[in-house]
Amino acid sequence: MPAVQETIDQVRSIDVDQYKYGFETEVEMEKSPKGLSEDVIRFISAKKGEPEWMLQWRLDAYKRWLTMTEPSWARVSYDKIDYNDIYYYAAPKKNPAPKSLDEVDPEILKTYEKLGIPLREQEILAGVEPERRVAVDAVFDSVSVATTFKEELAKAGVIFMPISEAIREYPDLVKQYLGTVVPVTDNFFATLNSAVFTDGSFVYIPPGVRCPMELSTYFRINEKNTGQFERTLIIADKGSYVSYLEGCTAPKRDENQLHAAVVELIALDDAEIKYSTVQNWYPGDAEGRGGIYNFVTKRGDCRGKNSVITWTQVETGSAITWKYPSCILRGDNSRGEFYSIAVSNGMQQVDSGTKMIHLGKNTTSRIISKGIAAGKSENTYRGLVSAHRKATGARNFTNCDSLLIGNQCGAHTVPYIESKNATAVFEHEATTSKISEDQMFYCQQRGLSEEEATALIVNGFVKDVLQQLPMEFAVEAQKLISISLEGSVG
Amino acid sequence: MADVTLMKTPAETALVQAFESAKTTLPGSTESRAQAFEQFSARGLPHRRVEEFKYTDLRALLREVAPFAGVPTADEAKAALGGSKAFADVAALQVPFVNGHFVREAVDFAKLPEGVEIVPLREALANGHEWLAKLSPVPWASGNPVYQLNTSFMADGVMIRVAGSVETPVHLRFVTATGSAIATATRVLVVVEDDASFTLLESHESTSGANHQPNDVIEMIAGDRTNVQHVRLNAEGDKALALSTLALKVGAEANFNSINVVAGSATSRHQVYAILNGENTNLRVNGATMLKGTQHGDSTLVVEHNALHCESRELFKTVIDDEATGVFQGKIIVPHHAQKTDGRMMSAALLLAEGGSMNNKPELEIFADDVQCAHGATCGQLDEDLLFYLKARGLPQKEAESLLVQAFLGESIEFVENEDVREALVGTVEGWLKARS
Numbered sequence: 001m002p003a004v005q006e007t008i009d010q011v012r013s014i015d016v017d018q019y020k021y022g023f024e025t026e027v028e029m030e031k032s033p034k035g036l037s038e039d040v041i042r043f044i045s046a047k048k049g050e051p052e053w054m055l056q057w058r059l060d061a062y063k064r065w066l067t068m069t070e071p072s073w074a075r076v077s078y079d080k081i082d083y084n085d086i087y088y089y090a091a092p093k094k095n096p097a098p099k100s101l102d103e104v105d106p107e108i109l110k111t112y113e114k115l116g117i118p119l120r121e122q123e124i125l126a127g128v129e130p131e132r133r134v135a136v137d138a139v140f141d142s143v144s145v146a147t148t149f150k151e152e153l154a155k156a157g158v159i160f161m162p163i164s165e166a167i168r169e170y171p172d173l174v175k176q177y178l179g180t181v182v183p184v185t186d187n188f189f190a191t192l193n194s195a196v197f198t199d200g201s202f203v204y205i206p207p208g209v210r211c212p213m214e215l216s217t218y219f220r221i222n223e224k225n226t227g228q229f230e231r232t233l234i235i236a237d238k239g240s241y242v243s244y245l246e247g248c249t250a251p252k253r254d255e256n257q258l259h260a261a262v263v264e265l266i267a268l269d270d271a272e273i274k275y276s277t278v279q280n281w282y283p284g285d286a287e288g289r290g291g292i293y294n295f296v297t298k299r300g301d302c303r304g305k306n307s308v309i310t311w312t313q314v315e316t317g318s319a320i321t322w323k324y325p326s327c328i329l330r331g332d333n334s335r336g337e338f339y340s341i342a343v344s345n346g347m348q349q350v351d352s353g354t355k356m357i358h359l360g361k362n363t364t365s366r367i368i369s370k371g372i373a374a375g376k377s378e379n380t381y382r383g384l385v386s387a388h389r390k391a392t393g394a395r396n397f398t399n400c401d402s403l404l405i406g407n408q409c410g411a412h413t414v415p416y417i418e419s420k421n422a423t424a425v426f427e428h429e430a431t432t433s434k435i436s437e438d439q440m441f442y443c444q445q446r447g448l449s450e451e452e453a454t455a456l457i458v459n460g461f462v463k464d465v466l467q468q469l470p471m472e473f474a475v476e477a478q479k480l481i482s483i484s485l486e487g488s489v490g
Numbered sequence: 491m492a493d494v495t496l497m498k499t500p501a502e503t504a505l506v507q508a509f510e511s512a513k514t515t516l517p518g519s520t521e522s523r524a525q526a527f528e529q530f531s532a533r534g535l536p537h538r539r540v541e542e543f544k545y546t547d548l549r550a551l552l553r554e555v556a557p558f559a560g561v562p563t564a565d566e567a568k569a570a571l572g573g574s575k576a577f578a579d580v581a582a583l584q585v586p587f588v589n590g591h592f593v594r595e596a597v598d599f600a601k602l603p604e605g606v607e608i609v610p611l612r613e614a615l616a617n618g619h620e621w622l623a624k625l626s627p628v629p630w631a632s633g634n635p636v637y638q639l640n641t642s643f644m645a646d647g648v649m650i651r652v653a654g655s656v657e658t659p660v661h662l663r664f665v666t667a668t669g670s671a672i673a674t675a676t677r678v679l680v681v682v683e684d685d686a687s688f689t690l691l692e693s694h695e696s697t698s699g700a701n702h703q704p705n706d707v708i709e710m711i712a713g714d715r716t717n718v719q720h721v722r723l724n725a726e727g728d729k730a731l732a733l734s735t736l737a738l739k740v741g742a743e744a745n746f747n748s749i750n751v752v753a754g755s756a757t758s759r760h761q762v763y764a765i766l767n768g769e770n771t772n773l774r775v776n777g778a779t780m781l782k783g784t785q786h787g788d789s790t791l792v793v794e795h796n797a798l799h800c801e802s803r804e805l806f807k808t809v810i811d812d813e814a815t816g817v818f819q820g821k822i823i824v825p826h827h828a829q830k831t832d833g834r835m836m837s838a839a840l841l842l843a844e845g846g847s848m849n850n851k852p853e854l855e856i857f858a859d860d861v862q863c864a865h866g867a868t869c870g871q872l873d874e875d876l877l878f879y880l881k882a883r884g885l886p887q888k889e890a891e892s893l894l895v896q897a898f899l900g901e902s903i904e905f906v907e908n909e910d911v912r913e914a915l916v917g918t919v920e921g922w923l924k925a926r927s
Contacts, residue, residue: 073541404859407826417850417867422841425870428850 008374008405015286015345015375019317022252022282025111029141029223032089038062041195044089044142048164048198051171061184061194068188074351075380075412076320078256078293086258088196090141090223104145112138115249117218119146134214134245135160139230141223142198149213156212158242159204163231166202173204177235181264181301181328189260189295189322193229197262200230205240205271216245221281221292227258234264236271238304243274248317250282254290256319261296269304269331274312281317286375288347291319298325302334305360309335315342315352324382326355329363329394336365344377344409353383353414358394358424365395371402373409380412387424394424401430502534504555508673509642512558516645518615526641529633536635545817545849546788548635551757552731556671556703558643559589567593570667576693576723580910582661589666590674590704591646605654605686611647611677621649624681624711630763630792631737637761640707640735643675651681652688659689659719659908664706666694666727671701680710684741687717689908694734694754696727706734714741714768719748721911723918726754728783735761742768742797747905752779752787753918759788759817766793766800777806778902778915780922781814781846788817791835795828804835807902809895811926813845821853824861831861839869840898842891888927895923 012018032043041062045055070081092105101109101119112119117136135149137160144162153160159170167174184194201217221228236242250257259281265273275298284291294317300309311325327336338354350373356365365385373379379402387394402411417426443453498506509527513520535552536543562570567588583603586593592610602608614622631637650660662678682688690710696702704726712718726732732755740746750760762775779787793802808816818837839848852865872894880890899919906912 402856404856407829407857407859409859410855410857412856413852413854413865415850415852415865415867417869418847419839419841419849419869420847422844422846422871426850426868428852428865428867430854430865 019252019282021115021249021280023114024251025107025222027105027107027222028093029090030093031087031223031226034087034225035084036086036088036196040088044196044198047089047091048167050164050167053175054167057179057184058195061191064185065188065191065195068191070188074322074382075378076322076349076351078320081258081293085225087223087226088229089198090226091143092140092145101146108140108145111220111222112218115218115220119148134216137162137201137217139199139217139219141221141226141228144199153212157206157209158211159202160215161202163200163202163233164198170204173235174202174233177264177266178233181266181299182262182297187297190262190297193231193260193262193297197229197231200232200261203234203242203244205236205242207238207240209240211240211242214243214245216247219246219248221250221257221259224253225255227260230261232261232263234273234275235266236268236273238268239270241272244276246275246277248279248281250292252282252290256291256293258293259295263296263298265300265309267300267302267304267307267309267334270306271304272308273300274310275300275325276312277314279313279315279317279321283317283346283348284319286346288319291348292317293320294318294323296323298323299328300326300336301328302331302336305331305333307331307334308337310337310339311354312339313341315340315350319348321350321352323352324354326357327365328357328359329365330359332360333362334360335363338367338369340369341372342370342379343372344374344379346375346377348377350378351380351382353381355384356386356396357384358387358391358396360391362393363391367396367398367400369400371400371411372405373402373411374405376408378410378412380414382414384416384418385426385428386418387421387426389420391421392423394421396426398428399430499535499549501549501552501555502531505639506531508555508558512643516643517612523642526638530635530638530642533635542634542790542819545819546757546759546786551786552703556673556701558645559591559668559672559674561591562588562667564595566667567596570665570697571596571663573667573697576663576695576725577661577691577911577914580659580661580691580908580914582659582691584661584663585648586663586665587646587676589668589672590664590676592648603656603658605652605656606660607651609649611644611649611679614649619649621651621679621681624679627709628737628739628763628765630794631735634735634761636705636733636759637707637735637737640675640677640705643705644677644707645675647677647679649679649681651683652686653683654686656686656688659691659911661691661693664692664694664704666696666698666700666702666704668698668700668702671703673703673705675705676707678708680708682710682712682716682718684713685715686713689719689911690721691911692720692722693725694723694732695725696730696754699727699729702727702730704730704732704734707737708735709737710739712738712740712744712746714743716741716744716746718744718746719907720746721906721915722748722750722760723915724750724752724754724758724760725918726758728754728756730755732758734759735763738762738764740764740766740768740771740773742771744768744771746772747774747907749776749778749902749906750789751903751915751918752777752781753922755785755787757786759790761790762792764793765796766802767796769798769800771797771800773800773802774905775802775804776902776905777808778899778919779806779808779816780899780919781809781816782811782926783814784812785814786817787814789819791820792823793821793833794823794825795831795833796825797828799830800828801832802834805902806837807899808837808839808848809842809899810839810846810848811842813843815846816848818849818867819851820865821855822863822865824856824858824863826857829858829860831858831863833861833863835865837867838898840895841869841871892923892927896920
């Protein structure tokens with residue numbers, strides 16, 4: 001069956017020419033010299049006031065990176081990136097390290113206001129129910145400009161701060177965990193990130209603490225010719241819980257900008273991390289000019305027993321998406337989940353999916369992925385589920401559906417399912433006929449047309465995925481909620 | 491990984507030498523062979539970094555290339571054929587091969603069933619037979635290194651043309667009888683004319699346990715409104731490294747069923763490359779693979795829907811005992827113009843023992859928006875509840891297991907229309923299970 005009209009309208013409403021966050025902020029910026037060299041890395045490290053070991057870590061990564069070649073296995077095509085034609089560091093010239101919100105350039109504050117990101121704590125308190133509070137770390141190009149609720153979080157023992165600050169203030173914690181999930185040598189883009197990363201968030205939740213509010217980071221690329229290389233490190237100590245949200249936007253430009261981030265999550269015994277992303281980088285125009293190249297390495301390590309890591313993502317932006325949030329299920333009884341909706345329009349190319357690597361006993365994982373391709377876009381799901389010899393009793397359930405709107409786009413699925421343990425039970429399905437006849441009959445009996453009934457049932461199903469998103473992001477994802485997946489192909 | 495000069499493995503060097511010495515004696519023009527071999531040697535034996543061979547690393551599996559087999563004497567051929575027994579109870583026209591060479595004395599060309607014509611490939615290649623013009627490969631096959639090797643080395647085979655409704659199945663019977671290691675390469679071309687119906691059986695057996703390296707290709711062109719059943723049985727010796735390819739083009743409103751049953755070989759890889767060129771065609775490709783010990787069984791499949799309203803069903807069942815490894819790689823391709831396609835691909839694997847592994851990779855590549863395509867893959871143990879049910883009724887563990895395995899594989903085999911053939915396949919499954927307990 002082809003897509004229903006409602007779906008087509010919904011996807012159209014978020015088409016590439018409808019991009020709302022494409023404005024530019026005029027701020028005087030300080031930049032590193034163009035291109036990449038040891039000197040640039042030393043420059044970044046000095047700007048951040050980093051200790052010697054961190055600089056050495058970066059330089060080692062850079063040396064390694066020089067020997068690596070860009071991967072070409074993904075189903076995306078783009079002009080060769082000139083890594084020496086990018087500014088690797090750009091920060092607002094006026095007071096790049098503001099102590100309080102009053103010191104932040106008003107232009108930047110205005111930007112966040114326009115984007116709807118609350119940076120003033122009192123405003124948040126006035127407008128929203130106390131339990132819905134969100135602590136925000138706002139990253140503007142290469143620096144964090146504001147982090148809210150730091151004191152209140154500190155009272156609970158939660159450390160939430162820009163990673164550059166954490167390197168100075170908590171070097172032991174950073175040293176202990178940085179690069180242990182995504183090693184420096186992991187892949188081309190992760191190694192590049194290790195050499196030049198500028199800012200990002202650092203979160204540490206002490207044992208037994210349930211983080212009192214949602215944490216979030218809002219990434220904004222603003223300056224021309226720059227790349228953003230953020231690094232996020234989240235550690236949930238024994239028995240703790242944290243929900244973390246991430247949002248991203250960028251101005252409309254004819255050039256392509258590079259975004260190569262690394263996110264590392266570590267969950268110790270009985271800890272739970274929920275990581276949600278609404279990725280809305282500028283996707284380029286209808287002819288495929290401009291847009292962000294999004295090459296991201298995200299990986300969670302369920303290091304302790306009974307730990308849980310959940311990835312939820314709503315992907316609508318970027319010219320190219322290359323992103324596989326993964327879970328290493330090391331601890332016994334640990335659980336990994338991946339919920340994704342990826343919508344591609346215009347000339348966008350998405351190659352995304354997940355990896356669930358079962359190492360421990362009785363580990364479980366679930367993958368729900370919905371891909372919607374429209375315009376001339378290409379949407380690929382690429383996933384790996386593997387059970388190693390010792391992963392006795394591992395279980396996986398995967399469901400990945402895709403839907404095409406128009407016949408100039410493509411939807412592809414490339415799942416890898418590898419089992420080395422007889423007691424592991426893996427199920428992978430990608431079907432359209434998931435709507436039960438009973439449900440259809442029930443709805444139709446009450447006067448709904450077949451199409452309405454299908455839309456209703458499918459919407460209910462998609463909502464299941466979106467319910468994984470924290471309330472705060474539900475608004476942004478609202479537009480996607482009513483997208484029906486009727487007529488989807490596996 | 492900077493660009494490095496490709497070092498040839500000993501096996502690759504041996505292949506180059508074998509080709510140099512054989513190319514003048516092999517039948518037909520050397521030009522197309524040389525071209526295929528050049529394409530092959532430019533990339534060498536595929537290894538795990540080559541996506542299509544990720545799970546079947548031929549560079550590691552093919553360490554030594556066996557010498558290509560010579561033509562057996564009449565007595566040798568007779569003795570070899572006397573010993574084999576695949577599809578023994580099926581009344582069929584026997585087209586026997588011994589050590590990769592067609593035994594023409596065993597076929598009475600005067601008494602072929604009505605509508606069947608057979609031409610030995612050596613003759614056809616030497617005279618430039620008109621049917622050879624139809625030997626244009628399916629696009630996915632021509633870039634494949636296993637197919638390229640076959641094109642380079644194919645020493646013998648037959649061409650079969652079928653017209654009208656043919657009742658008697660044609661049985662391609664490949665027997666290996668050798669004390670020492672040999673390599674063979676056969677090619678069979680089958681042309682099924684419009685409106686014809688036909689059953690093709692294919693069996694691969696060995697009378698000795700010698701190391702055998704067969705590379706067999708069947709190219710089939712099925713016309714409009716044809717009805718074709720293809721049943722392949724791999725019962726090779728337990729040291730064989732068996733590579734095989736079925737390249738298939740199907741016309742409109744046709745029905746094509748193919749099943750590959752694997753009960754032998756140390757390493758086997760069966761590749762199916764099918765392209766549906768006419769509207770309203772039904773294709774079914776099934777597999778039933780039984781692996782034990784350290785066996786490695788690979789089923790690779792690419793189905794391209796190239797016309798409107800076609801339906802394809804792929805069902806692959808793999809049973810893995812001991813420390814064996816199963817592989818399934820399937821791909822359904824639906825280009826823009828193939829609207830109303832209905833494709834369903836399923837791979838299910840059963841792991842009977844601790845050490846086994848299964849690798850599934852069911853892919854979809856879809857460009858048309860009004861289609862239904864689905865794929866599924868499962869992997870697990872026998873259902874404890876079912877086992878308990880049977881044991882509660884007095885069946886010993888092994889018997890209960892056997893019954894469930896039979897039912898599991900039976901789902902794939904039940905589509906074989908010819909009752910005698912189906913019985914023969916069920917017998918193979920039973921034999922495998924008996925050897926297990």
